[in-house]
Amino acid sequence: MRFYRPSTIQERALASLISDNPQNMIAQSQSGTGKTATFLIAMLSRVSADVPYCQCLCMAPTRELALQIDSVGQKMAQFMTGVSFATAVRSPRAKINSDGFISDQIVIGTPGTIANWFRGTGQYRIDPTKVVMFVLDEADIMIEEEGFLNICMRVKTKLPRNCQILLFSATYEDSVIEFAHDFVPNPIEFRIKRSQLPLKNIKQFYMCFNDWIEKYQALKDIYGGFAVGQAIIFCATRKEAYWLDGKMNLDGHKVFILSGDLDVSDRDKVIEDFRSSRFRVLITTNICSRGLDIPQVNLIINWNMPTTRSGNADWETYLHRIGRSGRFGKEGVAVNFITSDEMYLIKELESQFEIEIPALTSEDLNKF
Numbered sequence: 001m002r003f004y005r006p007s008t009i010q011e012r013a014l015a016s017l018i019s020d021n022p023q024n025m026i027a028q029s030q031s032g033t034g035k036t037a038t039f040l041i042a043m044l045s046r047v048s049a050d051v052p053y054c055q056c057l058c059m060a061p062t063r064e065l066a067l068q069i070d071s072v073g074q075k076m077a078q079f080m081t082g083v084s085f086a087t088a089v090r091s092p093r094a095k096i097n098s099d100g101f102i103s104d105q106i107v108i109g110t111p112g113t114i115a116n117w118f119r120g121t122g123q124y125r126i127d128p129t130k131v132v133m134f135v136l137d138e139a140d141i142m143i144e145e146e147g148f149l150n151i152c153m154r155v156k157t158k159l160p161r162n163c164q165i166l167l168f169s170a171t172y173e174d175s176v177i178e179f180a181h182d183f184v185p186n187p188i189e190f191r192i193k194r195s196q197l198p199l200k201n202i203k204q205f206y207m208c209f210n211d212w213i214e215k216y217q218a219l220k221d222i223y224g225g226f227a228v229g230q231a232i233i234f235c236a237t238r239k240e241a242y243w244l245d246g247k248m249n250l251d252g253h254k255v256f257i258l259s260g261d262l263d264v265s266d267r268d269k270v271i272e273d274f275r276s277s278r279f280r281v282l283i284t285t286n287i288c289s290r291g292l293d294i295p296q297v298n299l300i301i302n303w304n305m306p307t308t309r310s311g312n313a314d315w316e317t318y319l320h321r322i323g324r325s326g327r328f329g330k331e332g333v334a335v336n337f338i339t340s341d342e343m344y345l346i347k348e349l350e351s352q353f354e355i356e357i358p359a360l361t362s363e364d365l366n367k368f
Contacts, residue, residue: 007034009190010041016188017042022132022164024187026139026180028172030196031323032293035168039135040073042166043106046133049082052103053130057155059111060137061148061290063089063264064271068293069137070108077106086124088113090264094124101127111142111151118155128158138290139167140176140316143183156183170323171316194315195354202326205360206336206346215337216247219301222335223253223281229298230274233283234321236304244303245283255281258288289320300325300334305345313348335360 006014009029016023018041029035043056060066070087077083086094086102088109097103102117102124109117117126136142136152143149156165165184172180172191181187209215219233235241238259245257256279258270274282275294282288286306306317325332336357338345346357 010034010038012190013038014041017166018045022046022162024165024184025190026167026172026177026184026187027190028169028192029190030192031170031320032326035170036069036072036137036293037076039137039166039168040069040076043073043133043135044077044080044083046164047083047105049080049105051105051130052097054086054102054104054107054126055130056106056133056135057114057126057131058106058108058135058137059114059142059152059155060108061110061141061145062287063110064267064287064292065137065290066109067268072293073106073108088117088124092124096124099127101125111148114155115151118158128155129160131159131163133164133166134159135166135168137168139169139180140172141169141290143167143179144173144176152183171319173316194352201330202322202332202334204322204334204336204355204357205364206338206357207360208338208340208343210339215303218337219248219303220251220253222299222301229280229296230277230294231281231299231301232288232294232297232321232324233281233301233303234289234306235283235285236306238285240304241283241285248281248283253281254279255283258282258284260285260287286317286321288324289317292324294324295330297325298330298332300332302334302336305336305338305342307345313345313352315349315352318349 009027013025013027017025047055058069060069066087066089070085073085084095084104086104086107088107092113095103107126116122117124118128134156141148142152167180167184207218209218233244235244238261241257241259245255248255256270258267273279277296300322302321306314306321308314322334325334336346350357
């Protein structure tokens with residue numbers, strides 16, 4: 001898997017996670033720095049291959065992220081005889097033991113499906129008494145959104161009191177951290193300052209336009225002038241994503257779209273084709289802003305800037321979006337498309353992260 005040396009979060013966290021005295025943890029690290037491998041190593045260190053029950057449980061906010069974690073975990077565990085993974089998502093995969101419970105030692109899934117497995121009313125059931133570790137990936141959104149939070153709380157109440165609880169994310173609002181302390185008893189914490197969150201290997205720029213015609217022309221200039229490995233273009237709405245997908249394909253650019261309204265098999269195929277470099281440009285909404293790990297992605301374009309309901313810059317979503325590039329130390333570029341009346345969004349991000357986001361012109365493209 002080409003792991004040569006531990007990242008900072010792995011070096012800091014693993015000693016505590018795999019010690020003989022299990023400790024709860026709230027961990028924060030930038031996108032693309034090895035958080036997934038960190039908690040997977042911890043999970044694999046806790047399971048017993050001869051115990052045919054779910055022992056480690058991981059929740060993620062999206063099906064795509066859960067399947068990605070499962071894929072990485074299976075590669076890491078390929079030489080651990082008797083250890084298997086179940087996926088608690090739409091179109092699930094799991095094995096059943098003689099007692100009628102899930103026999104896979106590690107279960108990774110989304111909140112809704114995992115909640116159903118804990119209810120035990122369907123085909124799949126988890127025995128909560130055997131669970132020794134409970135992990136929330138993208139923990140900020142898992143405890144910030146009420147629907148996810150309610151499920152997390154219900155699951156937690158069914159687990160043994162000494163179950164190890166781990167929260168991992170790149171971002172935590174102060175209000176989320178306060179609740180995280182209620183959710184995780186006596187945790188070890190690894191936090192970083194907000195100004196340290198943007199990875200230095202991701203160069204950030206903005207381009208300002210008067211209308212969509214200028215905007216689209218700039219996109220074509222970037223497409224033609226930038227040495228693109230692979231790129232992700234983020235749109236605010238499905239409608240705009242589909243419009244851009246149609247426009248680019250009509251102009252002869254091979255791009256594909258990923259949005260929440262695609263059925264499961266279509267979403268899986270798009271991600272697998274993109275991961276396998278069968279096409280270079282993916283157009284999407286925020287469904288791909290968190291967790292998706294495609295090492296070849298070196299360009300992020302924010303066709304629309306992410307904003308909060310109040311109209312301010314959504315710095316958390318922005319950070320997760322641009323973090324789809326520059327994975328594990330590789331160089332990445334993020335280009336933000338704005339209109340003149342959206343310049344305040346760039347200023348807000350500069351203030352939040354204590355950085356400068358310079359303007360980019362078409363003439364600058366040959367620098368990359």
